[in-house]
Amino acid sequence: MAAPQPLQRKLPPRQVYKSVDSKCSAQFLEARVGRNALLAVIPDPVTCFSTAKYSQMQLFRVHSDSNLVIVDWVTSGRHESGERWEFDLYKSTNHIYLDGDQPLFLDSVLLDKRSGTSIAEQMQEYQVMAMVIISGPKLKDLRCQLQEEVKQMMSRHLRSPNTNTSHHVRSEPRHGPTRPLLIASCSTFGPQALGMVVRIAAVTTESVYMFLRHHLTTLKPFLGASPYCQAGR
Amino acid sequence: MVKLTFDDGATDGMHEQLGSELLQWRQWQLLDSVLPTGGFAHSYGLEAAIQTTFVTNPIDLKSYIVQVLENTGSLLLPFVYCACKSPDIVAWSKLDRLLEATLTNEVSRKASASQGSALLRVAASVYLEVPSLKEMRDKFLGSGSVYFHHAPIFGLICGFLGFDSSTTQRMYMFMAMRDVISAATRLNLVGPLGASVLQHQLALVAEEMMKKWMDRPVDEACQVAPMLDVVQGCHQYLFSRLFCS
Numbered sequence: 001m002a003a004p005q006p007l008q009r010k011l012p013p014r015q016v017y018k019s020v021d022s023k024c025s026a027q028f029l030e031a032r033v034g035r036n037a038l039l040a041v042i043p044d045p046v047t048c049f050s051t052a053k054y055s056q057m058q059l060f061r062v063h064s065d066s067n068l069v070i071v072d073w074v075t076s077g078r079h080e081s082g083e084r085w086e087f088d089l090y091k092s093t094n095h096i097y098l099d100g101d102q103p104l105f106l107d108s109v110l111l112d113k114r115s116g117t118s119i120a121e122q123m124q125e126y127q128v129m130a131m132v133i134i135s136g137p138k139l140k141d142l143r144c145q146l147q148e149e150v151k152q153m154m155s156r157h158l159r160s161p162n163t164n165t166s167h168h169v170r171s172e173p174r175h176g177p178t179r180p181l182l183i184a185s186c187s188t189f190g191p192q193a194l195g196m197v198v199r200i201a202a203v204t205t206e207s208v209y210m211f212l213r214h215h216l217t218t219l220k221p222f223l224g225a226s227p228y229c230q231a232g233r
Numbered sequence: 234m235v236k237l238t239f240d241d242g243a244t245d246g247m248h249e250q251l252g253s254e255l256l257q258w259r260q261w262q263l264l265d266s267v268l269p270t271g272g273f274a275h276s277y278g279l280e281a282a283i284q285t286t287f288v289t290n291p292i293d294l295k296s297y298i299v300q301v302l303e304n305t306g307s308l309l310l311p312f313v314y315c316a317c318k319s320p321d322i323v324a325w326s327k328l329d330r331l332l333e334a335t336l337t338n339e340v341s342r343k344a345s346a347s348q349g350s351a352l353l354r355v356a357a358s359v360y361l362e363v364p365s366l367k368e369m370r371d372k373f374l375g376s377g378s379v380y381f382h383h384a385p386i387f388g389l390i391c392g393f394l395g396f397d398s399s400t401t402q403r404m405y406m407f408m409a410m411r412d413v414i415s416a417a418t419r420l421n422l423v424g425p426l427g428a429s430v431l432q433h434q435l436a437l438v439a440e441e442m443m444k445k446w447m448d449r450p451v452d453e454a455c456q457v458a459p460m461l462d463v464v465q466g467c468h469q470y471l472f473s474r475l476f477c478s
Contacts, residue, residue: 103330103331103333103334103335104334105334105337106334106335107335108454108455108456109456109457109459110307110455111457112457115303116438122300122460124460126460129460151470155470157285158467158471178286179287180285183463185338185462185465185470187340187466188339189337197337199338200463201460201463
Protein backbone atom coordinates (compact mmCIF):
# COMPACT_ATOMS: atom_id res chain seq x y z
CA MET A 1 0.00 0.00 0.00
CA ALA A 2 1.43 3.37 -1.01
CA ALA A 3 2.20 5.94 1.68
CA PRO A 4 -0.52 8.59 2.04
CA GLN A 5 0.17 11.60 -0.14
CA PRO A 6 0.17 14.99 1.51
CA LEU A 7 -2.86 17.09 0.68
CA GLN A 8 -1.74 20.44 -0.69
CA ARG A 9 -3.46 23.71 -1.42
CA LYS A 10 -1.56 26.47 -3.16
CA LEU A 11 -2.85 29.99 -2.75
CA PRO A 12 -1.74 33.15 -4.58
CA PRO A 13 0.37 35.70 -2.66
CA ARG A 14 -1.72 38.01 -0.48
CA GLN A 15 -1.49 41.65 -1.51
CA VAL A 16 -3.76 44.05 0.29
CA TYR A 17 -4.63 47.23 -1.57
CA LYS A 18 -5.59 50.58 -0.11
CA SER A 19 -8.64 50.67 2.10
CA VAL A 20 -11.78 52.16 0.56
CA ASP A 21 -14.33 53.79 2.89
CA SER A 22 -12.19 52.63 5.86
CA LYS A 23 -13.09 49.01 5.20
CA CYS A 24 -10.79 46.25 6.44
CA SER A 25 -9.92 43.11 4.48
CA ALA A 26 -10.24 40.04 6.64
CA GLN A 27 -9.34 36.39 6.38
CA PHE A 28 -10.27 33.54 8.67
CA LEU A 29 -8.89 30.01 8.81
CA GLU A 30 -9.92 27.25 11.21
CA ALA A 31 -8.33 23.82 11.18
CA ARG A 32 -8.40 20.68 13.30
CA VAL A 33 -5.29 18.56 13.15
CA GLY A 34 -5.89 14.91 13.86
CA ARG A 35 -3.84 12.52 15.94
CA ASN A 36 -0.42 11.82 14.47
CA ALA A 37 -1.21 14.13 11.56
CA LEU A 38 0.72 17.14 10.32
CA LEU A 39 -0.57 20.45 9.03
CA ALA A 40 1.83 22.87 7.39
CA VAL A 41 0.67 26.40 6.59
CA ILE A 42 3.51 27.84 4.54
CA PRO A 43 2.36 30.91 2.62
CA ASP A 44 4.17 33.75 0.93
CA PRO A 45 4.16 36.92 3.00
CA VAL A 46 1.25 39.31 3.22
CA THR A 47 2.04 42.66 1.64
CA CYS A 48 -0.09 45.61 2.63
CA PHE A 49 0.10 48.65 0.40
CA SER A 50 -0.23 52.24 1.54
CA THR A 51 -3.40 52.92 3.63
CA ALA A 52 -4.44 49.25 3.50
CA LYS A 53 -6.24 47.55 6.39
CA TYR A 54 -5.93 43.81 6.91
CA SER A 55 -6.90 41.44 9.66
CA GLN A 56 -6.49 37.68 9.77
CA MET A 57 -7.39 35.05 12.31
CA GLN A 58 -6.09 31.47 12.26
CA LEU A 59 -7.47 28.98 14.76
CA PHE A 60 -5.95 25.52 15.16
CA ARG A 61 -7.25 22.67 17.31
CA VAL A 62 -4.66 20.00 17.98
CA HIS A 63 -4.00 16.94 20.08
CA SER A 64 -0.74 16.37 21.96
CA ASP A 65 0.44 14.08 19.14
CA SER A 66 -0.62 16.39 16.31
CA ASN A 67 2.04 18.28 14.41
CA LEU A 68 1.87 21.81 13.14
CA VAL A 69 4.08 24.14 11.11
CA ILE A 70 2.79 27.66 10.61
CA VAL A 71 4.63 30.45 8.85
CA ASP A 72 3.02 33.85 9.24
CA TRP A 73 4.76 36.87 7.80
CA VAL A 74 4.29 40.38 6.52
CA THR A 75 6.40 42.77 4.50
CA SER A 76 6.50 46.54 4.72
CA GLY A 77 4.78 47.13 1.39
CA ARG A 78 6.24 47.95 -1.99
CA HIS A 79 9.50 48.80 -0.28
CA GLU A 80 11.48 48.90 -3.50
CA SER A 81 9.27 51.85 -4.50
CA GLY A 82 9.90 53.51 -1.13
CA GLU A 83 6.61 52.41 0.44
CA ARG A 84 7.64 51.23 3.88
CA TRP A 85 5.16 50.34 6.59
CA GLU A 86 2.62 52.81 5.24
CA PHE A 87 -0.44 50.66 5.68
CA ASP A 88 -3.07 51.72 8.21
CA LEU A 89 -3.61 48.43 10.01
CA TYR A 90 -2.36 44.87 10.05
CA LYS A 91 -3.59 42.39 12.59
CA SER A 92 -2.67 38.74 12.69
CA THR A 93 -4.06 36.37 15.31
CA ASN A 94 -2.95 32.78 15.72
CA HIS A 95 -4.65 30.65 18.35
CA ILE A 96 -3.80 27.03 19.09
CA TYR A 97 -5.95 24.97 21.45
CA LEU A 98 -4.89 21.61 22.82
CA ASP A 99 -7.27 18.70 23.44
CA GLY A 100 -10.40 20.75 23.06
CA ASP A 101 -10.30 23.96 24.96
CA GLN A 102 -6.90 24.16 26.65
CA PRO A 103 -5.18 27.33 25.41
CA LEU A 104 -1.70 26.46 24.13
CA PHE A 105 -0.65 29.48 22.09
CA LEU A 106 -2.63 32.72 21.89
CA ASP A 107 -0.86 35.34 19.85
CA SER A 108 -2.18 38.49 18.30
CA VAL A 109 0.08 41.01 16.60
CA LEU A 110 -1.28 44.44 15.80
CA LEU A 111 0.52 47.01 13.70
CA ASP A 112 -1.52 50.19 13.70
CA LYS A 113 -0.56 53.57 12.31
CA ARG A 114 -2.39 55.17 15.26
CA SER A 115 0.11 53.74 17.77
CA GLY A 116 2.26 56.01 19.90
CA THR A 117 5.27 55.00 17.84
CA SER A 118 4.85 54.83 14.06
CA ILE A 119 5.29 51.37 12.52
CA ALA A 120 8.26 52.60 10.48
CA GLU A 121 9.97 53.98 13.57
CA GLN A 122 9.43 50.73 15.45
CA MET A 123 10.74 48.60 12.56
CA GLN A 124 13.73 50.80 11.76
CA GLU A 125 15.49 49.40 8.69
CA TYR A 126 13.70 46.02 8.90
CA GLN A 127 11.19 45.40 6.11
CA VAL A 128 9.91 41.97 7.03
CA MET A 129 8.42 40.49 10.21
CA ALA A 130 7.97 36.73 10.34
CA MET A 131 6.86 34.09 12.78
CA VAL A 132 7.33 30.34 12.47
CA ILE A 133 5.47 27.98 14.81
CA ILE A 134 6.64 24.37 15.01
CA SER A 135 4.73 22.07 17.28
CA GLY A 136 4.30 18.35 17.87
CA PRO A 137 6.36 15.24 18.68
CA LYS A 138 7.41 14.44 15.09
CA LEU A 139 9.07 17.85 14.78
CA LYS A 140 11.17 17.73 17.95
CA ASP A 141 14.44 17.30 16.03
CA LEU A 142 13.60 20.24 13.80
CA ARG A 143 12.88 22.38 16.87
CA CYS A 144 16.16 21.46 18.55
CA GLN A 145 18.17 22.03 15.39
CA LEU A 146 16.55 25.38 14.67
CA GLN A 147 16.94 26.54 18.26
CA GLU A 148 20.65 25.69 18.22
CA GLU A 149 21.29 27.34 14.85
CA VAL A 150 19.46 30.55 15.80
CA LYS A 151 21.41 30.66 19.05
CA GLN A 152 24.71 30.25 17.16
CA MET A 153 23.74 32.87 14.58
CA MET A 154 22.67 35.48 17.16
CA SER A 155 25.50 34.77 19.61
CA ARG A 156 28.05 35.38 16.84
CA HIS A 157 26.63 38.80 16.26
CA LEU A 158 26.16 39.72 19.92
CA ARG A 159 29.78 38.98 20.79
CA SER A 160 31.22 41.32 18.19
CA PRO A 161 33.00 44.42 19.63
CA ASN A 162 30.76 47.12 18.12
CA THR A 163 27.77 45.90 20.14
CA ASN A 164 29.38 46.42 23.53
CA THR A 165 28.00 49.73 24.78
CA SER A 166 28.04 49.16 28.53
CA HIS A 167 30.21 52.21 29.18
CA HIS A 168 29.76 53.90 25.87
CA VAL A 169 26.83 56.16 25.40
CA ARG A 170 26.72 57.90 22.05
CA SER A 171 24.79 61.10 21.86
CA GLU A 172 25.04 61.39 18.09
CA PRO A 173 23.12 59.02 15.81
CA ARG A 174 24.93 55.89 14.69
CA HIS A 175 26.58 56.00 11.29
CA GLY A 176 25.75 53.18 8.91
CA PRO A 177 24.10 49.88 9.71
CA THR A 178 25.64 47.97 12.61
CA ARG A 179 22.75 45.60 13.20
CA PRO A 180 22.32 42.13 11.70
CA LEU A 181 20.38 41.96 8.42
CA LEU A 182 18.29 39.21 9.97
CA ILE A 183 17.54 38.96 13.65
CA ALA A 184 15.75 35.98 15.18
CA SER A 185 14.87 34.53 18.54
CA CYS A 186 13.21 31.28 19.63
CA SER A 187 10.77 30.60 22.46
CA THR A 188 9.35 27.25 23.47
CA PHE A 189 5.76 26.96 24.67
CA GLY A 190 3.35 24.41 26.04
CA PRO A 191 3.68 21.41 28.35
CA GLN A 192 7.11 19.72 27.99
CA ALA A 193 8.01 22.39 25.42
CA LEU A 194 5.63 20.84 22.91
CA GLY A 195 6.01 23.79 20.56
CA MET A 196 8.38 26.52 19.57
CA VAL A 197 7.93 29.91 17.97
CA VAL A 198 10.68 31.68 16.06
CA ARG A 199 10.29 35.42 15.59
CA ILE A 200 12.25 37.00 12.78
CA ALA A 201 12.88 40.52 11.57
CA ALA A 202 14.83 41.05 8.36
CA VAL A 203 15.91 43.80 6.02
CA THR A 204 15.01 41.84 2.86
CA THR A 205 12.27 39.38 1.96
CA GLU A 206 14.81 37.20 0.17
CA SER A 207 16.82 36.65 3.36
CA VAL A 208 13.72 35.28 5.08
CA TYR A 209 12.97 33.01 2.12
CA MET A 210 16.54 31.72 2.43
CA PHE A 211 16.17 31.21 6.17
CA LEU A 212 12.89 29.32 5.73
CA ARG A 213 14.18 27.29 2.79
CA HIS A 214 17.27 26.26 4.75
CA HIS A 215 15.59 25.42 8.02
CA LEU A 216 12.40 23.81 6.77
CA THR A 217 14.04 21.50 4.27
CA THR A 218 13.75 18.66 6.80
CA LEU A 219 10.00 18.77 6.20
CA LYS A 220 10.45 17.35 2.71
CA PRO A 221 9.78 13.72 3.76
CA PHE A 222 6.51 14.83 5.34
CA LEU A 223 5.37 17.19 2.59
CA GLY A 224 6.77 15.62 -0.55
CA ALA A 225 8.61 18.85 -1.37
CA SER A 226 10.87 21.26 0.45
CA PRO A 227 9.00 24.45 1.44
CA TYR A 228 9.87 27.63 -0.46
CA CYS A 229 12.26 25.81 -2.79
CA GLN A 230 10.79 27.67 -5.77
CA ALA A 231 9.70 30.82 -4.03
CA GLY A 232 11.33 34.22 -3.90
CA ARG A 233 13.93 33.51 -6.56
CA MET B 234 -12.51 43.08 49.38
CA VAL B 235 -11.03 44.35 52.68
CA LYS B 236 -13.35 46.51 54.74
CA LEU B 237 -11.72 48.26 57.63
CA THR B 238 -13.84 48.15 60.80
CA PHE B 239 -13.48 50.60 63.63
CA ASP B 240 -14.91 50.52 67.12
CA ASP B 241 -14.12 54.00 68.34
CA GLY B 242 -17.43 55.86 68.25
CA ALA B 243 -16.49 58.01 65.23
CA THR B 244 -18.96 58.55 62.34
CA ASP B 245 -19.16 56.46 59.17
CA GLY B 246 -17.96 59.48 57.20
CA MET B 247 -14.82 59.75 59.34
CA HIS B 248 -14.21 56.01 58.96
CA GLU B 249 -14.58 56.33 55.21
CA GLN B 250 -12.04 59.12 55.12
CA LEU B 251 -9.58 57.13 57.23
CA GLY B 252 -10.16 54.11 55.00
CA SER B 253 -9.39 56.19 51.93
CA GLU B 254 -6.29 57.68 53.57
CA LEU B 255 -5.00 54.23 54.58
CA LEU B 256 -5.52 53.11 50.99
CA GLN B 257 -3.06 55.81 49.91
CA TRP B 258 -0.45 54.46 52.32
CA ARG B 259 -1.00 51.00 50.85
CA GLN B 260 -0.67 52.38 47.34
CA TRP B 261 2.64 54.06 48.09
CA GLN B 262 3.97 50.92 49.68
CA LEU B 263 2.97 48.80 46.64
CA LEU B 264 4.69 51.23 44.28
CA ASP B 265 7.76 51.73 46.44
CA SER B 266 10.84 50.10 44.94
CA VAL B 267 11.78 49.02 48.48
CA LEU B 268 9.06 46.33 48.34
CA PRO B 269 11.08 43.12 47.82
CA THR B 270 9.41 41.82 44.65
CA GLY B 271 12.55 41.45 42.55
CA GLY B 272 11.34 43.85 39.83
CA PHE B 273 14.84 45.18 39.37
CA ALA B 274 16.16 41.90 38.02
CA HIS B 275 14.29 42.60 34.76
CA SER B 276 15.04 45.13 32.05
CA TYR B 277 11.99 44.60 29.78
CA GLY B 278 14.30 43.63 26.95
CA LEU B 279 16.38 46.79 27.28
CA GLU B 280 19.63 44.95 27.89
CA ALA B 281 19.12 42.92 24.71
CA ALA B 282 18.08 46.09 22.85
CA ILE B 283 21.36 47.73 23.81
CA GLN B 284 23.47 44.75 22.80
CA THR B 285 21.68 44.43 19.46
CA THR B 286 22.22 48.21 18.98
CA PHE B 287 18.52 49.05 18.91
CA VAL B 288 19.08 51.44 21.78
CA THR B 289 22.34 53.35 21.87
CA ASN B 290 21.42 56.85 23.07
CA PRO B 291 18.78 58.69 25.11
CA ILE B 292 16.62 59.34 22.01
CA ASP B 293 16.46 55.62 21.23
CA LEU B 294 15.77 54.99 24.92
CA LYS B 295 12.76 57.29 24.99
CA SER B 296 11.28 55.62 21.90
CA TYR B 297 11.98 52.19 23.42
CA ILE B 298 10.21 53.07 26.67
CA VAL B 299 7.16 54.39 24.78
CA GLN B 300 6.97 51.05 22.94
CA VAL B 301 7.30 49.12 26.21
CA LEU B 302 4.51 51.20 27.73
CA GLU B 303 2.18 50.70 24.79
CA ASN B 304 2.86 46.95 24.69
CA THR B 305 2.32 46.70 28.46
CA GLY B 306 -1.01 48.39 27.93
CA SER B 307 -2.14 46.31 24.97
CA LEU B 308 -0.95 42.92 26.21
CA LEU B 309 -1.14 43.05 30.01
CA LEU B 310 -3.63 45.67 31.16
CA PRO B 311 -6.61 43.47 30.22
CA PHE B 312 -5.30 40.83 32.66
CA VAL B 313 -4.78 43.41 35.42
CA TYR B 314 -8.25 44.84 34.80
CA CYS B 315 -10.11 41.52 34.76
CA ALA B 316 -8.36 40.24 37.90
CA CYS B 317 -9.01 43.47 39.77
CA LYS B 318 -12.62 44.21 38.96
CA SER B 319 -13.89 40.93 40.38
CA PRO B 320 -11.19 39.53 42.65
CA ASP B 321 -11.84 35.83 42.83
CA ILE B 322 -9.42 32.91 43.09
CA VAL B 323 -11.13 30.69 40.50
CA ALA B 324 -11.35 33.50 37.94
CA TRP B 325 -7.75 34.44 38.69
CA SER B 326 -6.46 30.90 38.00
CA LYS B 327 -8.17 30.96 34.56
CA LEU B 328 -6.61 34.35 33.77
CA ASP B 329 -3.24 33.00 34.86
CA ARG B 330 -3.49 30.03 32.47
CA LEU B 331 -4.63 32.29 29.64
CA LEU B 332 -1.68 34.59 30.17
CA GLU B 333 0.68 31.59 30.15
CA ALA B 334 -0.51 30.90 26.59
CA THR B 335 -0.51 34.60 25.64
CA LEU B 336 3.06 35.33 26.75
CA THR B 337 4.60 33.53 23.80
CA ASN B 338 8.01 35.10 24.42
CA GLU B 339 9.83 32.69 26.73
CA VAL B 340 12.02 35.39 28.31
CA SER B 341 9.12 37.65 29.28
CA ARG B 342 6.97 34.65 30.29
CA LYS B 343 9.56 33.47 32.80
CA ALA B 344 10.07 37.04 34.06
CA SER B 345 6.33 37.41 34.59
CA ALA B 346 6.06 34.16 36.60
CA SER B 347 9.09 35.07 38.68
CA GLN B 348 7.82 38.56 39.51
CA GLY B 349 4.30 37.35 40.18
CA SER B 350 5.50 34.65 42.59
CA ALA B 351 7.63 37.15 44.47
CA LEU B 352 4.77 39.64 44.69
CA LEU B 353 2.37 37.02 46.05
CA ARG B 354 4.92 35.87 48.62
CA VAL B 355 5.32 39.43 49.87
CA ALA B 356 1.59 40.21 49.79
CA ALA B 357 0.69 37.02 51.67
CA SER B 358 3.09 38.04 54.48
CA VAL B 359 2.25 41.74 54.55
CA TYR B 360 -1.52 41.90 53.99
CA LEU B 361 -2.62 39.64 56.81
CA GLU B 362 -6.06 41.26 56.70
CA VAL B 363 -6.56 39.38 53.39
CA PRO B 364 -6.20 35.73 54.48
CA SER B 365 -7.15 34.54 50.93
CA LEU B 366 -3.70 35.54 49.71
CA LYS B 367 -1.88 33.17 52.03
CA GLU B 368 -4.52 30.49 51.46
CA MET B 369 -4.19 30.63 47.68
CA ARG B 370 -0.41 30.63 47.85
CA ASP B 371 -0.44 27.58 50.14
CA LYS B 372 -2.95 25.84 47.91
CA PHE B 373 -1.29 26.42 44.55
CA LEU B 374 2.45 26.59 45.31
CA GLY B 375 4.13 23.57 43.80
CA SER B 376 0.89 22.29 42.24
CA GLY B 377 2.04 22.99 38.67
CA SER B 378 -1.49 24.04 37.76
CA VAL B 379 -0.84 27.79 37.99
CA TYR B 380 2.08 29.93 36.95
CA PHE B 381 1.64 32.99 39.21
CA HIS B 382 1.93 35.50 36.36
CA HIS B 383 2.50 39.06 37.48
CA ALA B 384 -0.34 41.01 35.85
CA PRO B 385 -3.27 38.92 37.17
CA ILE B 386 -1.69 38.60 40.63
CA PHE B 387 -1.18 42.34 40.82
CA GLY B 388 -4.78 42.95 39.75
CA LEU B 389 -6.10 40.40 42.26
CA ILE B 390 -4.14 41.82 45.18
CA CYS B 391 -5.24 45.38 44.38
CA GLY B 392 -8.82 44.21 44.03
CA PHE B 393 -8.70 42.52 47.43
CA LEU B 394 -7.14 45.61 49.01
CA GLY B 395 -9.91 47.87 47.78
CA PHE B 396 -8.30 49.70 44.86
CA ASP B 397 -10.57 50.56 41.93
CA SER B 398 -9.60 49.12 38.56
CA SER B 399 -8.51 52.48 37.06
CA THR B 400 -6.07 53.15 39.86
CA THR B 401 -4.80 49.58 39.63
CA GLN B 402 -4.17 49.79 35.89
CA ARG B 403 -2.45 53.14 36.29
CA MET B 404 -0.26 51.65 39.02
CA TYR B 405 0.69 48.79 36.72
CA MET B 406 1.76 51.18 33.97
CA PHE B 407 3.72 53.23 36.49
CA MET B 408 5.61 50.15 37.66
CA ALA B 409 6.52 49.20 34.07
CA MET B 410 7.88 52.68 33.44
CA ARG B 411 9.68 52.77 36.79
CA ASP B 412 11.39 49.42 36.18
CA VAL B 413 12.55 50.01 32.61
CA ILE B 414 13.91 53.46 33.51
CA SER B 415 15.68 51.98 36.52
CA ALA B 416 17.21 49.34 34.22
CA ALA B 417 18.37 52.14 31.90
CA THR B 418 20.32 53.80 34.72
CA ARG B 419 21.94 50.52 35.74
CA LEU B 420 22.89 49.90 32.11
CA ASN B 421 24.57 53.33 32.02
CA LEU B 422 22.31 54.64 29.30
CA VAL B 423 21.16 57.57 31.42
CA GLY B 424 22.17 59.01 34.79
CA PRO B 425 19.84 59.12 37.82
CA LEU B 426 18.93 62.79 37.27
CA GLY B 427 18.37 62.27 33.54
CA ALA B 428 16.23 59.25 34.38
CA SER B 429 14.05 61.36 36.67
CA VAL B 430 13.63 64.01 33.97
CA LEU B 431 12.70 61.30 31.46
CA GLN B 432 10.18 59.72 33.82
CA HIS B 433 8.49 63.07 34.33
CA GLN B 434 8.39 63.75 30.58
CA LEU B 435 6.89 60.34 29.87
CA ALA B 436 4.12 60.56 32.48
CA LEU B 437 1.73 62.09 29.95
CA VAL B 438 2.51 59.38 27.39
CA ALA B 439 2.02 56.67 30.02
CA GLU B 440 -1.36 58.17 30.96
CA GLU B 441 -2.42 58.28 27.28
CA MET B 442 -1.38 54.66 26.81
CA MET B 443 -3.30 53.67 29.91
CA LYS B 444 -6.44 55.44 28.75
CA LYS B 445 -6.15 53.85 25.32
CA TRP B 446 -5.77 50.26 26.54
CA MET B 447 -7.62 50.22 29.86
CA ASP B 448 -10.77 48.28 30.74
CA ARG B 449 -10.61 45.70 27.97
CA PRO B 450 -11.50 42.00 28.09
CA VAL B 451 -8.61 39.55 27.83
CA ASP B 452 -9.64 38.33 24.40
CA GLU B 453 -8.58 41.77 23.12
CA ALA B 454 -5.04 41.40 24.48
CA CYS B 455 -2.52 41.81 21.67
CA GLN B 456 1.07 42.80 21.18
CA VAL B 457 1.78 46.01 19.32
CA ALA B 458 5.57 45.90 19.33
CA PRO B 459 6.66 42.67 17.59
CA MET B 460 10.15 44.11 17.07
CA LEU B 461 10.46 44.37 20.86
CA ASP B 462 9.41 40.70 21.03
CA VAL B 463 12.19 39.58 18.65
CA VAL B 464 14.79 41.67 20.50
CA GLN B 465 13.71 40.64 24.00
CA GLY B 466 13.87 37.01 22.90
CA CYS B 467 17.56 37.57 22.17
CA HIS B 468 18.23 38.12 25.86
CA GLN B 469 18.92 34.38 26.22
CA TYR B 470 21.76 34.70 23.65
CA LEU B 471 23.62 37.52 25.41
CA PHE B 472 27.17 36.61 26.29
CA SER B 473 27.21 38.68 29.44
CA ARG B 474 24.16 39.99 31.19
CA LEU B 475 23.21 42.02 34.21
CA PHE B 476 19.51 41.22 34.12
CA CYS B 477 17.34 38.08 34.02
CA SER B 478 15.27 39.49 31.16
